[in-house]
Amino acid sequence: MVKHAKTECDDAHFAVQDTLYVVGGKWKMMILSILVRFGTKRFGELVKLMGISARILSKELNELEQNKLISRKVCNTKPITVEYSATAYSKSLHEVLNAMIKWGRNHKKKIREK
Amino acid sequence: MVKHAKTECDDAHFAVQDTLYVVGGKWKMMILSILVRFGTKRFGELVKLMGISARILSKELNELEQNKLISRKVCNTKPITVEYSATAYSKSLHEVLNAMIKWGRNHKKKIREK
DNA sequence: GTTACTAGTTACAAAAAGGTTACCATGGTA
DNA sequence: TACCATGGTAACCTTTTTGTAACTAGTAAC
Numbered sequence: 144m145v146k147h148a149k150t151e152c153d154d155a156h157f158a159v160q161d162t163l164y165v166v167g168g169k170w171k172m173m174i175l176s177i178l179v180r181f182g183t184k185r186f187g188e189l190v191k192l193m194g195i196s197a198r199i200l201s202k203e204l205n206e207l208e209q210n211k212l213i214s215r216k217v218c219n220t221k222p223i224t225v226e227y228s229a230t231a232y233s234k235s236l237h238e239v240l241n242a243m244i245k246w247g248r249n250h251k252k253k254i255r256e257k
Numbered sequence: 258m259v260k261h262a263k264t265e266c267d268d269a270h271f272a273v274q275d276t277l278y279v280v281g282g283k284w285k286m287m288i289l290s291i292l293v294r295f296g297t298k299r300f301g302e303l304v305k306l307m308g309i310s311a312r313i314l315s316k317e318l319n320e321l322e323q324n325k326l327i328s329r330k331v332c333n334t335k336p337i338t339v340e341y342s343a344t345a346y347s348k349s350l351h352e353v354l355n356a357m358i359k360w361g362r363n364h365k366k367k368i369r370e371k
Numbered sequence: 372g373t374t375a376c377t378a379g380t381t382a383c384a385a386a387a388a389g390g391t392t393a394c395c396a397t398g399g400t401a
Numbered sequence: 402t403a404c405c406a407t408g409g410t411a412a413c414c415t416t417t418t419t420g421t422a423a424c425t426a427g428t429a430a431c
Contacts, residue, residue: 155290155294155358155362156287156290156291156294156306156307157287157361158357158358158359158360158361158362158365159286159287159290159354159357159358159361160283160286160287160361161361161362161364161365162357162358162360162361162364163281163282163283163286163357165364167277167281167282167283168277168281168418168419169274169277169281169418169419170419172273172274172277173270173271173273173274176269176270176273177270180269180270185377185378186377186378186379187376187377187378190378192270193270195419195420196419196420196421197378197379197380198379198380198381198419198420198421199418199419199420200379201378201379201380202418202419217378220377221376221377221427221428221429222375222376222377222378222427222428222429223377223378223427223428224377224378225377225378225379235360235363236360238352238356238359238360239353239356239357239360240273242352242353242356243272243273243276243277243353244269244272244273244276245272245352246272246276246349246350246352246353247271247272247273247274247275247276248269248272248275249349250275250276250279251272251275282388282389283388283389284389299407299408300407300408300409301406301407301408304408309389309390310389310390310391311408311409311410312389312390312391312409312410312411313388313389313390314409315408315409315410316388316389331408334407335397335398335399335406335407336397336398336399336405336406336407336408337397337398337407337408338407338408339407339408339409372431373430373431374429374430374431375428375429375430375431376427376428376429376430377426377427377428378425378426379424379425379426380423380424380425381422381423381424381425382421382422382423382424383420383421383422383423384419384420384421384422385418385419385420385421386417386418386419386420387416387417387418387419388415388416388417388418389414389415389416389417390413390414390415390416391412391413391414391415392411392412392413392414393410393411393412393413394409394410394411394412395408395409395410395411396407396408396409397406397407397408398405398406398407399404399405399406400403400404400405400406401402401403401404401405
């Protein structure tokens with residue numbers, strides 16, 4: 144959680160920062176986007192789908208799991224596989240997620256128009 | 258704009274990344290939040306309000322201005338003052354902004370409950 | 372025995388983000 | 402004259418983030 148200097152802590156502006164603290168960065172929202180929209184995915188599938196390195200993905204998945212935003216399940220397959228899924232709590236982010244998808248698409252369109 | 262490896266570029270997951278590319282980071286959404294909700298603010302006011310350093314604020318404001326998300330106005334006061342305002346385009350972010358404020362507040366509440 | 376697949380981890384390097392301090396020019400005030 | 406405030410900028414440094422390459426362990430196919 145972000146530490147706030149002087150102002151009241153439940154100020155709207157700092158709430159924005161708190162959200163970014165949990166799901167900011169280059170990859171977390173994209174991982175959630177995939178798991179929420181496509182459903183359960185394996186580690187290796189995410190690597191290929193996203194073009195992310197295993198090291199970074201592993202770290203991001205751990206952090207998301209600690210914040211209860213995804214769940215991890217190890218499967219008894221020949222080479223063991225691990226499945227990641229969105230949790231109920233991660234679904235509380237759908238408004239943020241959808242708004243960002245919408246805005247990103249629109250912004251890219253605007254830029255291409257130039 | 259983020260460069261995408263192999264997948265189709267208008268994929269929802271990459272749209273999320275595109276949004277983060279423009280308004281991600283520790284400060285940009287907070288600046289927009291303040292300008293959208295409080296209205297026009299001067300440079301020095303933002304520094305005090307946010308607890309951000311002048312160097313970083315200056316950089317962030319420049320980047321937001323380049324993306325047409327804020328406008329800058331130099332005023333003919335005794336020591337010149339500079340006013341920053343949200344633009345019409347920045348208001349297209351209100352959905353993202355409001356969703357993030359709402360989620361951040363709720364998340365902090367959950368954490369305190371533990 | 373060798374190769375391959377799985378999901379990671381480790382060590383290392385590079386880049387990006389964020390921060391501190393000192394400084395500038397302007398003009399008003401004590 | 403010296404000091405204060407304004408909105409910056411430049412040099413420098415630290416921390417965080419991201420990436421690459423090599424390696425692990427278990428099992429199965431060749």
